[in-house]
């Protein structure tokens with residue numbers, strides 16, 4: 001019987017088969033169970049003789065089943081492991097990739113170009129006070145230029161003085177207040193650009209209420225207009241990636257620069273499209289405002305204008321991007337339309 005049962009155990013090929021062998025041998029009606037039960041009806045002498053034999057049979061069968069069960073389970077697990085391996089060398093499904101906003105990409109480009117010219121990047125708050133945005137920039141309360149800016153003002157805070165300058169807060173109308181904060185915060189010589197968001201109550205194809213500017217400021221000894229012109233030329237040629245760009249400097253007026261000038265880039269017409277560049281321009285496009293920093297501004301920042309001079313410029317970043325990539329509606333920048341972004345190569 002023992003040899004027969006051990007044979008059945010080792011021949012059972014799966015757990016279900018082994019279980020039926022177990023029931024056949026050790027189950028309630030099992031053959032080994034029956035033998036164990038028969039011990040009770042034996043005489044003590046018989047029991048003494050057969051008892052150990054039957055017990056060792058039960059022991060051997062139980063052990064055999066346990067061993068076989070373990071072996072079958074191990075085999076099953078190995079099989080499962082072999083069939084469920086992950087092939088890490090398979091190509092993964094394509095994930096859509098995000099990209100930086102075109103304006104951010106242009107800002108990064110500007111920072112790189114000016115870094116090569118020794119300019120650091122500075123920043124200031126978008127919620128400004130009147131003093132930094134206007135007064136310190138030589139635009140006093142009564143100055144008509146304040147009205148020109150279509151400023152978004154905040155309601156005066158309770159308890160704050162609404163008389164005089166520092167009382168009223170506003171959304172900065174240009175990046176020029178960063179000039180003031182930089183001159184107050186660090187010793188000259190200063191060479192910074194300050195890209196960032198600016199706000200004016202204005203909206204059409206070429207104006208959005210929120211837009212972007214980059215400010216430039218140089219303060220040093222013996223700075224003159226030639227430095228400004230060279231810096232702007234170098235910047236514009238690097239940005240538009242053409243060496244044949246001609247600049248036109250037009251006399252203009254800003255309260256915080258004297259003299260002031262607006263700067264145009266020459267464009268040539270190619271199949272009716274305006275392309276920036278060309279030694280003999282067909283026309284001009286305005287790209288920025290600039291000038292020598294007004295002595296009143298230098299004084300307002302606690303510096304001596306007889307020692308320190310400088311130049312500044314301010315430039316619309318959205319406009320720069322439009323010119324470089326041939327876009328005609330500024331508002332598309334803020335629609336987040338993937339088709340538009342892909343068209344101009346800003347997204348994959």
Ligand code: PHE
Pocket residue numbers: 173174175176254257289290291312313314315
């Ligand atoms: N802040 C001016 C503007 O917003 C631009 C400017 C900056 C002009 C610096 C001169 C110097 O129009």
